[in-house]
Amino acid sequence: MTDKLWGGRFAEDITQDVLDYTLTVDVDERLVFADLWQSVAHVLMLGARKIVPAEAARDLLGALLRLRDQSENGRLRLRPELEDVHFNIEQQVIEDLGREVGGHLQTARSRNDQVSTDARMYLRRVQLDAVEANLELIGELLGFPEEELLAILPGYTHGQAAQPISVAFWKTAHASLLLRDVRRLRGAFDRTDESPLGACALAGTSFPLDRQVTARLLGFRAVLSHALDATSARDYLIESASAFAIGGNNLSRMAEEIVVWSGHEHSLVEVQDAYATGSSIMPQKKNPVVAELARGRAGRTAGTLVQLLTMAKGVTLGYSCDLQEDKPYLWHAIDAYLSTLRIVAGQTRGLRFDGARGEELCWDNFSTATELANHLTAGGLAFREAHHVSGALVSALIRRGATLRDTAASAEILAGLGHPVPEPVLARIFAPRTAVTGYTSPGGTSPRSVTAVRAELRAAVTAYGAWLEGTRRRLQRAHDAAFGAARDVADGADLGKALDRIAPDLPTLYGDLS
Known part of the structure; x- marks a missing residue:
């Protein structure tokens, strides 16, 4: 019989080729923090509901805390032969405590609700990081000097010169665009921030779980109550991938303008030397490589969205291994999107626009x-x-x-x-300047209109910044409370009293939204 945790009915083990083909430890490293946190929440609930003996809960929490310390010190390693992060954590708890005690960890829980919970917890972090990075870039765009209110650029339609605009008008346009990315990310966050933990494999369990307490211990604001939906759903991943893809496209559009306008034929903008490279053979070249790569890497985010849609479209409700193909591609998209947001913010800070050149082009191309x-x-x-x-x-x-x-x-x-x-x-x-100053309609290019739009956008940035800070505080409080209670219980405190002590630090659920 195989020694796998799932191997009771199997007469032989999987081959190395099958293990290599099916394992996910290479992508699960990002989920270690989430798997340990949700395991702590799960054990606290199991102990409080007397589903496992109090002494077993105490020992399990101690083992999980030891693993968390190893993780924070960089000493926790996921072993490929254990397939994924969930079996790694469970096996290491069993090795610490023995099967008689450690074997209680997976009571009333399946890898199916575990993986969805882990993914949602990780994705919450990513979505908040993306909101922060967008707000930083928007701040750079809105922080333009007053002279850029009258620094002239040609505006384009159909790739042809259309009407004069200002540098400030161009920057606020991209800020407005990116603010919708923030709104999309916040919406995706709301639909990600629902706990599937306790749904088990697909049909729930006969154990008397308290799914609300685990949701609160994990910082979720709602329980996704339908067990089959909770374990099957991947729309929250697809929606997030869509937000990343749209955001990547928006960054690409900005990058395209930087690339084109920095060419000699336009000479409208110059990127800082630190965001450009030279040619291996042509000494005169200054290539805007950051902008070019921002354009190219939008393909990673778009490709991930197509991959996830294709992956999920033929999978019936209930878990199938097709669904484990979500993370490798999504991780690449996340890395591409976040790194692009951050480096574009730095590039934007150093852009130098030539308003005199812009005015000259506007005179010559009949744009007025x-x-x-x-x-x-x-x-x-x-x-x-x-x-x-x-x-x-x-x-x-x-x-x-x-x-x-x-x-x-x-x-x-x-x-x-x-x-x-x-x-x-x-x-x-x-005169191009007359046109720019004369477009005083709301949202127009005049300094007065642009200044008004900037004030609106800054107010929105402030509001989203407050939401971001408050949401991160909520998640951190829940994290600290869960691990604080775990440590108290592991040190001998009564489990019920430990949960009562942390109750004020846990979020209030706003109900099931399924």
Whole structure:
């Protein structure tokens, strides 16, 4: 008979090839903290409900605390022959206490509810880290100097110059975009922050569990009550992967503009030397490699989303090993997303925009032609007719090899079209800076509008920052309370009294949301 923890009905062990193919210890290292924490919560509940003897609960908690100390000191190693983090922790408890006592650890618990609980606990950390990294990047974007309110850039549609904007307007646009990533992450957090522990394999158990107390000990704000749903669900992982993929795409779009605008043909922005590299053969090159990699690594987050959707689509309710293919890809996406957020924040801090170059390009690419149409419309002409007149002016100037800088030629052409405009008026309305300051509608490019938007975005950042800090405090309090109670009981305290002592530090559940 095999000596595996699950091996009672097996006459022979799996081969090394099968073990190598099925083990997950290489990706489970990130879950050690969660598996130890949930094991402590589980044993506290088992002892409080008298499902295991008080003395066994005391010994189990002592063994788990010893493993936690080893983990924090870097001495806890997951052994590949034990397949995954759950069997590693259980086996090491059994080796410490013997099977008669250590064998109680898995009472009323399955690897199916364990792995979902661990993954949710780890993912909560990641989601909060991603919120923090986004808020830091948004802060960099919103921290622009006042002169960037009038530092001119060409705005683009269809890849073609469209209308003048300011550097501050561009930065607040990306900040606004990233703030939606924060909102997505917070929403994903809410649906991740539900405890599946106690659902067991898929159908619950005949033991009188208290799933609410374990949820509170683990810092969850709700219990996912339906056992089959709790063990089968992977939508919270897919939703998180979607948030990471959308966030990666948003970072990629910003990176694309940095790459294109830093080229000589545009010369609108220069990245700090620390975020660029040179060429192995061309000494003049300065390559914006951080921006290029941010673009490329968005593919990792997008690919993970597709992988998870494909993995889950054919799996019926109840656990199947297909589902263990979630973590290797998700871990890569998490690492790519968080590292990109953090390095892009550093790059953003050192970006140097050339507003004079931006203004020059706006003069030469007819980007204020709309202002002539608006001027004529304000004078009583229907906008569609004014649009036609402005287009005819642009066409005539192009044929002459002229631009809107040539106000004398523009005045002559407009007079010939039957819509004369004095040259001094044209010089004013064609100036890119006039357009930027004149777009005073809410959300527009004017300094007043951009300043108002920045204030709104900063207020949202402050609110999300407060939520982030409060949520981390809640999880830390629950963590400290659970391990504090475990240590008290291991040292001889009454288990019921230990739980009563920590009750004020545990979150209040807001109910089942299934």
